[in-house]
Amino acid sequence: MSDIENINVLLEVQNLTVEVGDKRLLQGIDLVIREGETHIIFGPNGSGKTTLVNAIMGLPEYKVVDGDILYKGDSILEWNLTRRAKAGIGLAYQHPPVVEGVTLGLLLKTMVPDKKTSEEIARKVHMEDYLEREVNVGFSGGERKKDELLQLLAQSPQLVMFDEPDSGVDVDSIKLMVGIIRRLLEKNKPIRERKNGGIIVTHSGMILEQLHADKGYVIVDGRMLCSGPPLDIFDQIKKFGFERCIKEAREK
C-alpha cells in the first residue's frame, strides 16, 4: 500500500452524469480527492465545470441521473443543501445572487452567532466595512468574490470548492484572495496534518502560480478529457488552447 492510500478520501465522484432540465451537462465524471489535496478543473466556457461543483454542492436543479457522489464514504445524493453544508461542503459561487435586505453582517451572524468572530473574519478579507451592506447588492465583481471567501471562512468547510475565484478580481486583490484560499485549504499546515481538500475551477489559471495544487483536469463538453499535474496542463492550454487535449482524447 502506498503512502497516499493511507490518507482519507474526502470526496469520490463516480461516473457522475448530470442533467439540468432535459439537457445533459456532465457525462461519466470520475474524481477522487483526499484530505489535504487541491484539484484544479480547467475547461472552456460552458464545458461543465460549474455544473460539477454545483452538483457536488447539491443545487436542486442539477439532477444526478447516473453515478454517485461520496463524501467521506457516504453517498450524499439524497442530502439537501443544508445537510451537505453542515457536513462540511462549501462553495464559493461564480455568480452569487444578490440578497436584498439581508446585510452581510446579519448573514454572518446567522452563520456564526458570535459577533466578534464574524467581525474578525470580515477583517481578514478587508471587508469589515461591508457588514452593514446588503449581500452582493451593488458589489463589484471582485467584491462578490471576496464576499464568497468571507462566507466560506465563516462556514469553515472541509471540502472547499471555488468556482472561478479569480475572475474579475484586480491584480492587487489576487494576493489577498490567494492567501484566503490557502488558509481555507490549510496550505499553511504540513500536508499530513491537513484535513481539508478542495476543487478550484478556473479557465485562466492565474492563481495557479501562487498556489500549489495536486492534480488538474480538463472538462470539455461535459466529459473529463485529460488529467495530470496542473501546471503542465495549464502550460499546454496556454500554448495550444484546449485543442491538444481534445485531440489527444479523441485519439485515445
Place this chain on the structure above:
Amino acid sequence: MKEKDENLEEEISGLHRVGFDVTGETERSGSFLIADDKTAESKSKEDSLIVMPISFSLQVYDWVKDLLFSLVDREQDEFTKEVASQKELLGSFVYVKEGAKIEAPFQSCFFMHSQGFKQILHNIIVLEPGSELNIITGCATGNMVSLGSHIAVTEMFVREGANLTYTMIHDWGAEVVVYPRAAADVGKDGVFTSNYIALTRVKEIQSNPIAYLADGAKAKFNSIIYGRAGSVFDMGARGILNGGNSGCEIISRVASENSRLILKSYIEGNGKNTKGHTECNGLLLDEKSSVYAIPELKAGNIDTELSHEASIGKIAGEKLNYLMSRGLDEDSARSLLVRGFLEKGIEGLPESLKKRLDKMIEVATSREGV
C-alpha cells in the same frame, strides 16, 4: 377587580411592542392611552401640544365640533354611521399650536383588553400653520384577547406649512376585525407622512385613508404588512392632488403567508404640475396566499405626472439555495429572506423608528414570532 387592574398594568407595560412606552425611557412629548372604553392616560410635556379626550375638547374649543365628520363622510358606511351614532365620544384630540415644532414623538395607543370588546373611536388631530409633530400610534389587543372589533374615524388637519408624521403599528388578536376610516386635509405646503406597520395576525382589517392636498402639499403613505395565519388585509391609500405642485407617493411592501392581501392605491391629479407615484412589492410565501395590487391613477389635468409600478412574486429559489448552501436550514433561510424583504420597506422611515421596526420584523419573522 384588583387582579384585573394588575393585569391591565402588566399588559400596558407590554405595549412598547407597538411603540407605546410607559417607562419613560423613550423620549416622548406626550401620551394618550385608551384601554377598552376608558381614557387611561392623556398628557403632554409641551405647552404648545394640547392633548385631551375628544369629549373634553368639545367643551374647551367650540370649533372642534365643526371638524367632526368634515373630512370623513358620516354616511360613508356602516362603520362611520356607528361612530356618528355614539352619544359619548371616545377618542383623542391632539392639537399643536402655530409654529410649534415638537421634537420628541407623541405616543398614543388604542388598546383592547377585554375579550369581545367593541371599541368605537373618533380622533381629531390639528396641526396649526408651521407646526410639526410625529405621532406613533399603537393599536393592540391584550394577551388574552382574541376576539374584538375596533372602529375608528380619524380626521387630521395639517394646516399651511405644517408637517405631520403619523405612524401606526398594529398588533391585533386572531379574531379581531378592524375598520379605521382616516382622512387628512393637508394645507398649502404642508407635509403628511403616514407609515403603517402590521406584522401579526388579524381576522380582517379594512382601511383606505385619504389625503386631500392643497398647493405645494406633499403626502406619503408607506405600508409594511406581513399577513399571516388566515389574515385578510384590505388596505388602500388615496391622494387627491387638488393644489398645484402637490405630490403624493404610496409605497407598500407586503409579504403574505396563508393570507389575503389587497393593496389599493388611488392618486388623482387635479392641480397643475402635480406628481403622483404608487408602488407595491408583494412576496407570496405559500400556495394559500394571495396579493392583489390595484393601482388606480386619474389625471384630471394635462400637467399632472402619475405613475405606478408593482411586482409580486415568490422567494427566489436561487437565494434560498444560496443561504441553504451556507448551512442555514430551509426555515431559517426563508425567515431571513422575508426579514430582508420587509426591512427594505423601512429604509425611508425616520431613524427613531427604524431600530424598533427592525426588532419587530426580526421577532415577527423568527419562528417564535409566528
